Amino acid sequence: MMHRSLFKEGIAARWLAAAALLLSLGMVLGLLTVVSAVAGRAFWPKPLVQLELASGEKVLGEVWTREPDPHNPGHERWRIKTGNRDVTGQDFVWVAKAAVVAREEPRGAWLFERSEYGNFYGFPGELRSPEGVIPAGDDRFPAALAAAVREGRQLMAEERALLDRLGALHAPVVKYGAKAEGARAEKRRQQAVAALERARRHEEELAPPLLARLAEVRRLVEDTTLTVRTVANQEITVAVAGVVRAVPVNTLTPAQRVGLYLSRWWEFLSAEPREANTEGGIFPAIFGTALMVFLMTFAVVPLGVVTAVYLNEYARGGVFTRAVRLALANLAGVPSIVFGAFGLAFFVYAVGGSIDRLFFADTLPTPTFGTGGILWASLTLALLTVPVVVVATEEGLQSVPDATRDGARALGATRWQTLRHVVLPYATPGILTGTILAVARAAGEVAPLMLTGVVKLAPALPLDGTPPYLHLERKFMHLGFHIYDVGFQSPNVEAAKPMVYATTLVLLALVVVLNLLAISLRARLRRRLSRSAV
Amino acid sequence: MTGATAALRTRSLLAGFGRTAVLQAIDLTIPARQITAFIGPSGCGKSTLLRCFNRMNDHLPGFFRYGEVLVHGRDAYDPSFPLEELRSQVGMVFQKPNPFPQSIARNVSFGPRMAGVRDEKVLAELVEGSLRRAQLWDEVKDRLDAPAFELSGGQQQRLCIARALASGPEILLLDEPASALDPIATAKLEETILELSREVTIVLVTHNLQQAARVAHRTAFLYLGKLIEEGETAAMFASPREKLTEEYLTGRFG
Numbered sequence: 001m002m003h004r005s006l007f008k009e010g011i012a013a014r015w016l017a018a019a020a021l022l023l024s025l026g027m028v029l030g031l032l033t034v035v036s037a038v039a040g041r042a043f044w045p046k047p048l049v050q051l052e053l054a055s056g057e058k059v060l061g062e063v064w065t066r067e068p069d070p071h072n073p074g075h076e077r078w079r080i081k082t083g084n085r086d087v088t089g090q091d092f093v094w095v096a097k098a099a100v101v102a103r104e105e106p107r108g109a110w111l112f113e114r115s116e117y118g119n120f121y122g123f124p125g126e127l128r129s130p131e132g133v134i135p136a137g138d139d140r141f142p143a144a145l146a147a148a149v150r151e152g153r154q155l156m157a158e159e160r161a162l163l164d165r166l167g168a169l170h171a172p173v174v175k176y177g178a179k180a181e182g183a184r185a186e187k188r189r190q191q192a193v194a195a196l197e198r199a200r201r202h203e204e205e206l207a208p209p210l211l212a213r214l215a216e217v218r219r220l221v222e223d224t225t226l227t228v229r230t231v232a233n234q235e236i237t238v239a240v241a242g243v244v245r246a247v248p249v250n251t252l253t254p255a256q257r258v259g260l261y262l263s264r265w266w267e268f269l270s271a272e273p274r275e276a277n278t279e280g281g282i283f284p285a286i287f288g289t290a291l292m293v294f295l296m297t298f299a300v301v302p303l304g305v306v307t308a309v310y311l312n313e314y315a316r317g318g319v320f321t322r323a324v325r326l327a328l329a330n331l332a333g334v335p336s337i338v339f340g341a342f343g344l345a346f347f348v349y350a351v352g353g354s355i356d357r358l359f360f361a362d363t364l365p366t367p368t369f370g371t372g373g374i375l376w377a378s379l380t381l382a383l384l385t386v387p388v389v390v391v392a393t394e395e396g397l398q399s400v401p402d403a404t405r406d407g408a409r410a411l412g413a414t415r416w417q418t419l420r421h422v423v424l425p426y427a428t429p430g431i432l433t434g435t436i437l438a439v440a441r442a443a444g445e446v447a448p449l450m451l452t453g454v455v456k457l458a459p460a461l462p463l464d465g466t467p468p469y470l471h472l473e474r475k476f477m478h479l480g481f482h483i484y485d486v487g488f489q490s491p492n493v494e495a496a497k498p499m500v501y502a503t504t505l506v507l508l509a510l511v512v513v514l515n516l517l518a519i520s521l522r523a524r525l526r527r528r529l530s531r532s533a534v
Numbered sequence: 535m536t537g538a539t540a541a542l543r544t545r546s547l548l549a550g551f552g553r554t555a556v557l558q559a560i561d562l563t564i565p566a567r568q569i570t571a572f573i574g575p576s577g578c579g580k581s582t583l584l585r586c587f588n589r590m591n592d593h594l595p596g597f598f599r600y601g602e603v604l605v606h607g608r609d610a611y612d613p614s615f616p617l618e619e620l621r622s623q624v625g626m627v628f629q630k631p632n633p634f635p636q637s638i639a640r641n642v643s644f645g646p647r648m649a650g651v652r653d654e655k656v657l658a659e660l661v662e663g664s665l666r667r668a669q670l671w672d673e674v675k676d677r678l679d680a681p682a683f684e685l686s687g688g689q690q691q692r693l694c695i696a697r698a699l700a701s702g703p704e705i706l707l708l709d710e711p712a713s714a715l716d717p718i719a720t721a722k723l724e725e726t727i728l729e730l731s732r733e734v735t736i737v738l739v740t741h742n743l744q745q746a747a748r749v750a751h752r753t754a755f756l757y758l759g760k761l762i763e764e765g766e767t768a769a770m771f772a773s774p775r776e777k778l779t780e781e782y783l784t785g786r787f788g
Binding site (some may be wrong): 179401403407408409410411412413414417421422425511525 | 590620622632645698
């Protein structure tokens with residue numbers, strides 16, 4: 001009887017289904033937990049530990065990992081992040097736990113996050129500025145240092161802005177110079193030469209004050225310095241302008257720790273990367289990913305919807321339609337790197353190359369559109385996701401009841417009017433479902449991008465204040481590629497580990513946000529659909 | 535019956551799908567401004583015949599037709615008679631209410647809008663007039679912008695009638711319009727139909743013999759694709775000429 005109920009009544013099947021569901025849920029939750037746990041810890045301030053070794057050597061830094069010592073079974077070794085790469089040549093040292101004689105968390109130790117060479121750990125000596133010298137023991141020291149760091153950051157920002165303006169002034173000189181050289185027709189050459197002259201005069205007129213200010217800024221930057229003693233009693237002079245953050249980690253109150261944690265996250269989300277992407281922020285990658293997904297959506301939705309409408313509403317159900325559907329289904333299964341190769345050959349070389357020959361011949365052989373860029377990457381992904389949109393749209397079109405179509409026809413609506421005013425509005429939720437799936441797929445795709453325009457460090461965002469504002473030919477950064485690059489291609493993989501997990505978390509969050517956006521849009525449309533005018 | 539009062543007429547109409555003839559040589563004349571009911575067992579061809587009058591069969595796979603269908607004397611299948619014009623002259627209401635997922639007002643104004651009427655004032659007048667004729671105005675006048683799906687089944691069906699009326703048809707085809715409605719909604723619908731028959735020719739397909747007896751001025755009985763008997767409803771129900779009709783009316787089959 002037992003067996004009967006187990007199999008005939010499907011109890012075994014029910015348990016199996018429940019177990020499978022539990023397993024799937026567990027895997028998803030596990031993924032989210034691991035990523036958010038590691039990423040969540042990444043920016044939490046770690047105490048600065050000073051270790052005295054049996055050899056008499058002293059080490060100052062953050063305890064990074066603890067693991068069994070492969071050279072000395074049964075014992076533990078610690079990986080200590082000691083920073084000071086410019087002084088010692090390395091970021092990390094291994095310390096055998098057994099060799100540690102004394103361990104303390106010195107209150108005088110500071111962490112300096114710098115724009116170059118990574119972190120510096122040490123004991124500050126004195127702050128030298130044009131206003132005077134303040135020793136570290138002085139009560140005014142923390143406030144004065146914070147003010148100096150702030151001022152230094154402003155100076156650095158001003159330097160960048162000055163360089164940008166000088167670059168913008170010089171850009172037309174380069175452009176018309178190349179045109180004058182490349183022009184084949186004499187008339188065009190003369191035009192280019194005249195434009196080059198104008199650009200030169202313009203530059204000569206406006207550049208000198210900027211250059212003077214630049215020199216002054218650079219002098220000011222060097223004026224304010226800080227002496228720091230390393231744990232090995234070496235005295236180093238640090239330019240305060242190169243310091244992003246100065247923190248006496250071991251004396252922080254809990255509230256200050258939270259503040260530091262949040263400020264690091266903010267920097268991560270809003271700043272540009274530094275130090276071969278292992279430090280700083282990932283803003284260009286977030287921006288690039290989002291913009292690419294938007295461009296892809298604009299390309300794939302019209303293409304997919306028109307295709308589905310043709311297949312479902314106009315094409316007769318013959319061999320050809322069946323073949324097209326089969327081809328589309330197979331297209332969805334093609335490995336994405338194949339799409340990347342196609343995008344490179346077709347979009348970049350064929351289409352982009354032709355555009356260059358037709359419209360940008362003056363600047364050849366330097367390619368404009370004939371090289372990877374955000375437009376080509378978006379179109380490649382649009383191609384990749386077209387089957388998803390077509391299938392979902394077709395399902396949406398098939399869900400429109402025949403009675404509703406008949407109703408429209410019986411009122412004298414033409415086939416196009418029926419499609420436009422009744423069928424398509426009815427199918428909109430289906431179309432949006434397809435869009436959601438396409439967005440989710442495209443946001444996480446990396447392989448095709450590597451061939452069609454993603455780079456590890458883009459000099460400029462594809463959207464900025466200089467006309468034509470949206471620079472479709474520019475290369476861009478992408479979160480998925482950033483994870484790969486920082487995690488596997490970086491010169492300092494160990495130091496970049498927290499960045500990898502934090503970037504992963506941001507990518508997941510971005511996909512979720514894009515999906516929620518599309519889902520809420522669909523919900524609103526559904527409500528509108530059932531309420532009033534479509 | 536004279537041709538002058540005939541709203542619809544078929545001459546040796548033979549129609550079907552693929553290799554099956556559903557209608558076999560139907561000769562029928564339907565007088566104007568009366569209610570004519572088509573009765574007969576399932577599959578007898580009532581709906582196919584009805585759908586020949588506004589060419590709704592044309593979209594179905596494998597449909598074929600021989601013989602003539604005349605709408606006010608004009609051949610419905612004449613290529614020079616635009617389909618859209620035919621359908622605005624011959625309105626149709628289906629078995630199940632099929633409002634569009636739009637507001638009540640936009641449902642009613644759909645036909646005129648598709649025909650090119652843009653003037654909002656004209657459309658608003660058409661909406662009110664059509665809803666009044668369909669006896670729905672008093673129930674919905676305060677919520678014309680509400681979704682049509684919020685109406686009850688009977689109201690939805692009267693909305694579909696109003697929607698068909700908005701195009702200004704002289705003929706209205708009703709394909710079992712009450713089969714999805716409860717008795718009260720059915721009674722209300724029948725009242726509406728009777729009222730409408732003063733100005734519009736109505737052809738009603740029904741399974742419900744009592745309904746035919748209640749509302750139809752004339753009744754046509756179809757069986758296996760043939761027109762068995764046609765005449766005044768009261769006369770036919772009282773003393774059918776054909777034995778088949780008598781058997782069907784007395785519930786011997788069907």
